Amino acid sequence: MTAVVEIRGVGKRFGAVKALDDVSFSVAKGELHAVMGENGAGKSTLMKILSGVITDYEGELRIEGQVQKFLSTRQAERIGVSIIHQELNLVEQLSVAANIFLGREETYGWGILDQATMERTAGELLAQLDSNVSPKSLAGSLRVGDQQLIEIAKALSLDTSILIMDEPTSALTEAEVQRLYRVIDALRERGVTILYISHKMDEVFRLADRITVLRDGKFVQTLDRADTNPQQIAHLMVGREFETAVTRPQTTLGEEVLRVEKLSQPWPGHSKQWRLKDVSLELRRGEVLGIAGLMGAGRTELLECLFGASAVRPQGSIKLDGKDCDFRHPADAMRAGIAMVTEDRKRLGLFGHLSTGGNITMCRLSELSALGVLSRCAEANAANEQVELMGIKTDGIEASINSLSGGNQQKCIIARCMLTQPKVLLLDDPTRGVDVGAKTELYRLMHRLADQGMAIIVTSSELPELLTVSDRILVLCEGELTGEFTRAEATEQKIMEAATAVSV
Ligand SMILES: Nc1ncnc2c1ncn2[C@@H]1O[C@H](COP(=O)(O)OP(=O)(O)OP(=O)(O)O)[C@@H](O)[C@H]1O
Numbered sequence: 157m158t159a160v161v162e163i164r165g166v167g168k169r170f171g172a173v174k175a176l177d178d179v180s181f182s183v184a185k186g187e188l189h190a191v192m193g194e195n196g197a198g199k200s201t202l203m204k205i206l207s208g209v210i211t212d213y214e215g216e217l218r219i220e221g222q223v224q225k226f227l228s229t230r231q232a233e234r235i236g237v238s239i240i241h242q243e244l245n246l247v248e249q250l251s252v253a254a255n256i257f258l259g260r261e262e263t264y265g266w267g268i269l270d271q272a273t274m275e276r277t278a279g280e281l282l283a284q285l286d287s288n289v290s291p292k293s294l295a296g297s298l299r300v301g302d303q304q305l306i307e308i309a310k311a312l313s314l315d316t317s318i319l320i321m322d323e324p325t326s327a328l329t330e331a332e333v334q335r336l337y338r339v340i341d342a343l344r345e346r347g348v349t350i351l352y353i354s355h356k357m358d359e360v361f362r363l364a365d366r367i368t369v370l371r372d373g374k375f376v377q378t379l380d381r382a383d384t385n386p387q388q389i390a391h392l393m394v395g396r397e398f399e400t401a402v403t404r405p406q407t408t409l410g411e412e413v414l415r416v417e418k419l420s421q422p423w424p425g426h427s428k429q430w431r432l433k434d435v436s437l438e439l440r441r442g443e444v445l446g447i448a449g450l451m452g453a454g455r456t457e458l459l460e461c462l463f464g465a466s467a468v469r470p471q472g473s474i475k476l477d478g479k480d481c482d483f484r485h486p487a488d489a490m491r492a493g494i495a496m497v498t499e500d501r502k503r504l505g506l507f508g509h510l511s512t513g514g515n516i517t518m519c520r521l522s523e524l525s526a527l528g529v530l531s532r533c534a535e536a537n538a539a540n541e542q543v544e545l546m547g548i549k550t551d552g553i554e555a556s557i558n559s560l561s562g563g564n565q566q567k568c569i570i571a572r573c574m575l576t577q578p579k580v581l582l583l584d585d586p587t588r589g590v591d592v593g594a595k596t597e598l599y600r601l602m603h604r605l606a607d608q609g610m611a612i613i614v615t616s617s618e619l620p621e622l623l624t625v626s627d628r629i630l631v632l633c634e635g636e637l638t639g640e641f642t643r644a645e646a647t648e649q650k651i652m653e654a655a656t657a658v659s660v
């Protein structure tokens with residue numbers, strides 16, 4: 157086995173936090189090597205070191221036997237190492253093509269950008285990824301899944317021999333994931349070595365040749381996939397036995413809190429005409445309602461309409477506690493008692509200039525103030541309580557939100573929503589990028605909140621998750637409701653059938 161990447165005694169500190177501590181392992185040529193670990197275990201930090209993003213660290217890296225000390229991502233790319241980041245890194249105001257060629261634009265020789273060539277090449281790369289996104293569209297106008305494909309196209313264009321993917325599927329829908337798997341197969345046929353970070357056990361067990369586990373910044377073990385199983389990996393990740401089974405006993409539901417009738421959202425200029433069509437549902441206090449559906453089925457659109465966050469105003473009626481709602485803006489919805497955790501935390505959720513505590517408490521500032529003066533102490537208490545409750549790994553509530561690992565940032569957003577104590581909580585794929593232990597915690601938390609009378613609507617790209625948390629599941633297909641199942645009735649099979657039902 158030839159090692160193409162050797163990591164030797166790598167360590168990295170951020171202030172008091174030891175993100176990596178004497179990590180050593182090797183990656184063989186042509187393998188898909190998964191790296192797993194809890195939120196904050198140091199996975200992204202290690203990958204940033206490998207790809208020249210972080211240049212100041214202890215220890216040594218060897219690529220193809222040569223010691224390398226990258227001073228920039230550009231240098232790493234020249235040696236053939238590229239990274240697709242966990243948090244997307246696109247310039248939203250630029251076109252897709254411009255993003256792919258950012259920093260190495262094709263020119264005619266006098267510094268004049270060759271737009272046409274860039275767009276053509278970008279189009280070809282995207283076609284390889286089965287994507288029909290136009291190279292001319294603005295990156296910021298695309299949904300997360302498409303944005304992620306642009307990052308992959310960028311890596312492809314660099315003729316990469318070692319590709320690092322930091323949770324590449326966490327933002328993708330089922331169909332896009334299948335497409336990515338095909339791309340990965342093709343890359344492997346070309347001999348590309350892949351370092352792959354994921355919290356999804358089934359995915360890792362499907363793709364990986366070997367799995368390395370990190371815990372608290374330390375190397376734990378590298379295992380052949382064939383010699384291990386998900387339970388063992390989960391155990392190595394958390395370092396203790398833990399109960400993954402979550403069940404909610406039969407609950408008695410409260411009165412109706414939300415009623416949606418014939419909600420439709422037009423889709424101007426699109427051949428399908430409707431993003432959502434005649435969606436009716438009711439939700440009761442204490443209920444956890446799951447929304448299933450494939451890519452483009454309208455899950456996110458539905459939640460955005462309920463939250464007053466849709467670009468095009470929906471038709472139909474939404475009643476909260478019997479009162480008609482016409483939310484023009486999320487602020488209206490929040491005042492009325494609806495909170496939402498969005499699927500795209502970077503764009504809609506996090507405030508990079510604020511601290512961890514500030515991000516958690518920002519929606520409750522008025523309540524934490526007395527006579528208009530914000531009580532720092534009350535704010536800190538509230539934030540600390542959430543950090544404790546959600547198990548958020550941070551240097552303290554004063555730490556910059558950007559210093560938290562991806563999964564821990566997600567927990568902060570959920571904590572913020574919890575603090576507003578909404579009547580209705582909308583969760584759009586909330587466990588994206590959250591580790592196994594924390595996922596289980598989150599399921600329990602949802603049940604606890606529901607037991608206290610909160611009504612919850614949750615979507616997920618993982619069906620088993622919906623089956624675990626929901627009291628009832630609605631299925632969307634191309635914007636229409638095509639199925640409804642109680643917890644007792646629901647199976648993956650039935651939901652998939654409804655999700656792929658061709659609407660008439
Ligand atoms: N720029 C930074 N400043 C301060 N601390 C940081 C910074 N980047 C990472 N850390 C800390 O280093 C530790 C490891 O973070 P890292 O992002 O590598 O975790 P991860 O394994 O990728 O987690 P996740 O699964 O949540 O993405 C965390 O405690 C994190 O808070």
Ligand SMILES: [Mg+2]
Nearest residue numbers: 200242561562
């Ligand atoms: Mg990470």
